[in-house]
Amino acid sequence: MVTPMYVTKLNRLSMDEIDGLIEKSESLTGKGMCCPRKCGINRQTHCTPCGASGKGMRIASISRHMGEEPPVSGENGACNVFFSGCTMKCVFCQNFPFSQLNNGREYSIDEFCSRLLKFQSRGVHNINLVTSDQYLAAVLKSLKQLKGLLEIPVSYNCSGYHTPELLSIVDKFADIYLYDLKYFSDSPALKYSGAQNYPEISQRGAEFILKGNNAWIEEDGILKSGVIFRHLVLPGNIDDSISILNYASKMKTEFNNFRLSIMSQYFPAYKAAESASFPELKNKLREDEYEMVMIEADRYGIDGWYQELDAQGGC
Ligand code: SF4
Numbered sequence: 482m483v484t485p486m487y488v489t490k491l492n493r494l495s496m497d498e499i500d501g502l503i504e505k506s507e508s509l510t511g512k513g514m515c516c517p518r519k520c521g522i523n524r525q526t527h528c529t530p531c532g533a534s535g536k537g538m539r540i541a542s543i544s545r546h547m548g549e550e551p552p553v554s555g556e557n558g559a560c561n562v563f564f565s566g567c568t569m570k571c572v573f574c575q576n577f578p579f580s581q582l583n584n585g586r587e588y589s590i591d592e593f594c595s596r597l598l599k600f601q602s603r604g605v606h607n608i609n610l611v612t613s614d615q616y617l618a619a620v621l622k623s624l625k626q627l628k629g630l631l632e633i634p635v636s637y638n639c640s641g642y643h644t645p646e647l648l649s650i651v652d653k654f655a656d657i658y659l660y661d662l663k664y665f666s667d668s669p670a671l672k673y674s675g676a677q678n679y680p681e682i683s684q685r686g687a688e689f690i691l692k693g694n695n696a697w698i699e700e701d702g703i704l705k706s707g708v709i710f711r712h713l714v715l716p717g718n719i720d721d722s723i724s725i726l727n728y729a730s731k732m733k734t735e736f737n738n739f740r741l742s743i744m745s746q747y748f749p750a751y752k753a754a755e756s757a758s759f760p761e762l763k764n765k766l767r768e769d770e771y772e773m774v775m776i777e778a779d780r781y782g783i784d785g786w787y788q789e790l791d792a793q794g795g796c
Contacts, residue, residue, distance in 0.1 A: 636656065
């Protein structure tokens with residue numbers, strides 16, 4: 482095996498530093514202070530809004546995934562860990578069986594670590610943690626066991642809805658961020674995801690990670706370090722997407738490590754498919770809607786990736 486040139490953040494941390502991060506993360510997850518909802522609920526005794534319970538972690542699947550952006554999936558794929566539950570309440574979530582209905586099962590730290598190492602031995606390019614905020618303490622305990630064994634980067638695949646306290650911990654071990662910028666305005670954020678202050682919170686977090694130690698580093702076309710922002714275009718919400726592009730164009734002038742991935746893969750799922758409350762979300766994105774977004778993206782000259790219309794999870 483060729484020794485990678487990029488040394489991951491995890492392998493640059495000392496054991497004492499990891500212990501400090503575990504302690505901090507336990508103080509957030511143990512008190513229900515790990516996302517902007519700050520539910521304050523003790524997960525040992527009560528249900529939390531995000532679905533977290535107990536001391537361990539609940540996971541729906543761990544598998545090789547080819548559908549991320551090309552430098553993330555590469556030829557061998559990412560090892561995607563889909564955690565059960567989510568801090569967001571998106572009515573159109575394509576992963577709703579586990580993100581909203583909490584399907585999955587408990588994993589011990591030993592089992593989790595051994596699965597990740599198995600995927601590493603099969604050549605995946607990174608470990609892609611998908612919406613793991615609610616299990617941050619357990620994730621960190623696992624990373625402690627993996628220090629020195631896991632050589633591939635850790636990718637934090639997240640909603641953009643995070644507290645500064647949580648992001649300051651994550652930033653110590655996440656080499657890659659796949660960070661959603663779902664909404665520019667408060668109204669769709671509340672209506673579709675029940676997320677108070679999402680625009681302000683997601684933009685504050687975006688600036689924090691761009692200012693941090695997250696330079697864009699690729700080796701042989703594979704991403705080792707960097708931030709990819711993602712925006713899923715929603716039917717009937719083109720103005721909000723265009724506002725995101727305008728925001729992206731400003732960020733691009735300020736941060737040379739800014740990259741945006743525009744996604745067209747929306748299809749009506751979960752409540753969007755069933756409820757009469759969201760008629761605008763009942764259909765897939767129209768060609769003319771996506772065309773308007775593409776024209777604006779070209780006009781702003783934004784670096785990144787544009788998904789083809791009708792793509793199903795690929796970039
Ligand atoms: S992540 Fe879950 S447990 Fe933590 S504050 Fe949010 S809803 Fe509560």
